[in-house]
Amino acid sequence: MIVLYYDCFSGISGDMNLGAMIDLGVDEKYLLDELNKMHLHGYHIEITRDERKGITGTKVNVILEEHHHHDHDDAPGHDHHHHHEHRNLMDIEEIIYSSELSPKVKKLSMDMFNKIAKAESKIHGKTIEEVHFHEVGAVDSIVDIVGAAICYDFLKVDKVISSPIEVGKGFVNCAHGTFPVPAPATLEILKGIPIKKGNIPFEATTPTGAAILATFASEFREDLNINIHKTAYGIGHKDKGDIPNVLRVFLGEVESYEELYMLECNMDDMNPEIYPYVMEGLFKVGAIEVFLTPIIMKKGRPGVNLSVLYATSKEEEIKDLILKETTTLGFRKYKVQRQYLRRNIEYVNTKYGQVRIKNSYLKGEKIKSKPEYEDVKEIAEREGLPFREIYNNISEGQNGK
Structure with missing residues (x-):
């Protein structure tokens, strides 16, 4: 990294x-x-x-x-x-x-x-x-x-x-x-x-x-x-x-790992229409990952667990947003270690035009590549072609096929 x-x-x-x-x-x-x-x-x-x-x-x-x-x-x-x-x-x-x-x-x-x-x-x-x-x-x-x-x-x-x-x-x-x-x-x-x-x-x-x-x-x-x-x-x-x-x-x-925090809370009384708004807001204030997990709570009631991964410098804004925008009264917090491959973005010319390629590296060697989703989506909509066809064509071009 x-x-x-x-x-x-x-x-x-x-x-x-x-x-x-x-x-x-x-x-x-x-x-x-x-x-x-x-x-x-x-x-x-x-x-x-x-x-x-x-x-x-x-x-x-x-x-x-x-x-x-x-x-x-x-x-x-x-x-x-x-x-x-x-x-x-x-x-x-x-x-x-x-x-x-x-x-x-x-x-x-x-x-x-x-x-x-x-x-x-x-x-x-x-x-x-x-x-x-x-x-x-x-x-x-x-x-x-x-x-x-x-x-x-x-x-x-x-x-x-x-x-x-x-x-x-x-x-x-x-x-x-x-x-x-x-x-x-x-x-x-x-x-x-x-x-x-x-x-x-x-x-x-x-x-x-x-x-x-x-x-x-x-x-x-x-x-x-x-x-x-x-x-x-x-x-x-x-x-x-x-x-x-x-x-x-x-x-x-540096080695591609970092110490972060995970904040979680359970909710069984919140309008589901609000969840996308809350997730978008959490990303805007600096959350690294935000995801929802369906759970069964006490008395057999279905609920949702909100999980937010973040760096400690973003904690105050994340807590404030969750308390203001959701029905939860509190949350759990614990330290986690995230490890990941070093990545970069490469711009390549294809028959569809310039496309961003995400590359991942292990010990300095590139081991994974894939086209950027938004670029493939834009081409598919513009050309009227299947997403999978464009994705595979670009991927095969990168792999020399």
Whole structure:
């Protein structure tokens, strides 16, 4: 399994993440071309080599052409003092969904913005629609967040894992005043995620950085056995204290197993029409597997067992959804270990057009391949041919028959 590992010993901000991704191998031109699909104006991106405490990496500056330079020294990834346009979530959604970015990048970007909006909403006692983004509504932070989604999509890793996140110490100036580190929004976004506090003498992790990890990472741990393929560094905009202000990332391979949790509950008094809605909602909030099992409950009554497999970082949202949307009064939870083959998606040209093929690997050797169901379905409907005929033709072509 190919893993992207974030070693956040000096925190994370949006610009540090972009630097680390470029240093890791994300193509600069590809990133800039994709960002241009948003048709945002008034900025350009400066990408340079830099160093902190002798560690060399990539530094990214988003330079605003209509304003003065984005001063990351106030807090990396945060714009606390500039007169940027304030936008609400609908404004940002319009920018992203009206662009030519891929559907996956659009969704990932809005997932991050939604996490920040929910945090700001809770802190300020407003609805999500009423929240106006001060820092993250600015052009530079939109670039940081959408850029993170573009880089993640480019790397096509199987999984993202992070160390516990260093948040720093001291105070930070925000739009509403001076607050202790971590800033309220950062702390809210990182609920349920392990943090470290006090090793860095400034705000080490920003709301943007927190949202990136809360969206991408499915595990937060330090005891990781990884065969490292490449190490990269994103250079921050601070140079204080003894610890270098850099974000270190690893790209490598780990055994294809992970520790997850299974949550189960039994129901015998719920309208069956609700089950598909609940299952779809659970997948949206991060469940890995959701399935229903018919059971016989006490007094011989037929019922249904709902089972949800998930990473611990998604637990709160999954529990809330189940308690709000089903008739259950509680559930069982236990730890499980999931082991699986490493997989990737390959695009192949067939007589029907381009089709996605799912490949599975054991010890580096490809042992299974099959066409993507949705692609076969689309061809069958378009050509008026049997699904099985198209599926078999594509499969035989892959096997050289």
